[in-house]
Amino acid sequence: MPETLPGQPVKGAFLHRFANPGRFLRLAHWLFPLLSASSGIFLTIGMIWALWFSPADWQQGDAVRIMYLHVPMAMLASGGYAALALCGVLSLVWKHPLADLAAVEIGPVGAVITGLCLVTGSLWGKPMWGAWWVWDARLTSVLVLFFLYLGHIALIQAFDDPQRGYRAAAVLAIAGVIDLPIIKFSVNWWNTLHQPDSITLTHAPTMPESMLLPLSICLTGFSLGFAALVTGRLQAAILETRAEQMLTRRARSQNGLS
Template sequence: MDATPPITAAAAPPAPRSLHRFANPGRFLRASGRVLPWLSAAAAGVLAAGVAWALAFSPPDWQQGETVRIMYVHVPMAWLAMGGYLALALASAAALVWRHPLADLLARELSPVGAVVTALCLATGSLWGRPMWGTWWVWDARLTSVLVLFFLWLGHAALVRAFDEPERGARAGAILALIGVVNLPIVKFSVDWWNTLHQPASVTRLGAPAMHVEMLYPLLVCALGFALAFAALVLARTRAAVMERRIRALELARARREERGMAA
């Protein structure tokens, strides 16, 4: 039997069956335990192929030269920073609306990984911008909105851990995550709405991508590899959090039994 009882709320609307399936910690641990090794192996294989393709076989850019290879890390980090935050908002919505117990844990473990990814996006962008723009940083609309996104990640990670009661921290973090969603369109469309130093979209625009396929294909492979690694890391952290919560529940139950035995 599972030692941790499922968390329910009378006022919460019923969650979809697909969400309820993994509300049981034991079922989640069994399912994720089967998926995680395959996910990790796929991430390692795809990422190794993508990095080798990008560094050894893709051509240099006719204007930027070899510095264009920073793109193979910077662009996937930017995509993950935004996509990961959207996942954080969805998990937060599931936690607020359906009181899904694993949604809180997923959101809690997402934010540190998302903060690291966004920091890498900013760092690689700075390294790329120095030879291209002649400066490490400008208060450009795209750069500033990504910096705000980084602070949102950090704020969520700090807020969910700032309360003695985990439920209060999770609720406050979920509200912050949902409010921060308004920054995602700004990050995405800032280069179209304002005159910025940052180049406009080259891959995800509606027309043909403004990038040669010899650069586009290794970029997409790198992005897939980083996305798989991101998912594997978040899944591993969530598994660890579930096991930690179960251990604490077992310790609390044992302490209560000992107290009742001493009282008797």
């Protein structure tokens, strides 16, 4: 019989193409080092360019260089949570066997990234606003996102039955999506200290290419690194599940023989 995790995949469905853990592990075997190496290359180029060759801002001076870490962390915090909600939909609606495991591994990575977003934003805000923290609409909504990540992690661990924890966490992840448009559009909906977005889908970027290019490279590098971390963690989780199942079968076999 084909190897599966708990849950019954729909045979032939596209969403379950990589539901088989063995098939996913074969994919991840070459994908993880590729993502890791690509992330390292992009981050090396991007950070050297950002820290040594990109210009200082005429108002903010060298403090603007925090942007090359803060902006990717902010975008990945929201993107990671969107991926978490997608896993919730795949789990609750399509019963995808790997969706719950993926959500378990995305949560901690997303929480760390959101924490870094808040810390770097605070470091950037101190010289600009004169305070480490203000209850700005965007800052507050990102803080809510951080608590949503923590709540997701806590819910998974809150039940003796893992499936109940997965379901509760999936519901929270889907419900928490409402925070993402608030984060995105808060600077347009309210009068806040946070500057408007410099990069949008509907308008040309408001920053010069000398800043935009290294920022884009850094964003690409951090995104590849995020994907590498989740892929590696999911690999480890599947292997751990395999080992636990093997030990359980061995224990049952020994008990049957005794």
